[in-house]
Amino acid sequence: MIADETITEDSDQMTEEEDRNEGKFASQSNVEAVRRALSCPYCMAYMTAPIFTCVTGHTFCNECKPLLQRCPTCQASLDGPRNYTLEEMANDMKVSCQFDVNGCTFFDSTSNMRIHELECSLNDLPRNET
Structure with a gap:
């Protein structure tokens, strides 16, 4: 009986530790996801409004737009709409x-x-x- 309790306590502690580590990993993953979403693929700086897209939806910053003739990600035309959702995210975050x-x-x-x-x-x- 004591062995079972010890195993249960150890597995509970392990679960709590794994949960903490998983939380740290998720937090770091979120930071990296936001960093990727808000970074211009051309200059790698964080984008601020206005944020533009190519016709296939890849984003790039206002500072880089005059320097580009084609999308830096897929080489498509730069005639896509602005990405207002990403602009809001960039303004608020x-x-x-x-x-x-x-x-x-x-x-x-x-x-x-x-x-x-x-x-x-x-x-x-x-x-x-x-």
């Missing part, structure tokens, strides 16, 4: 600096992040890609 892997703790709106990342003292360190 606070994000971490892409150099957080190097120790930067700056956390703010995407418009402030564009400015910060250009000046971030940790941007010259190699970035660990996941």
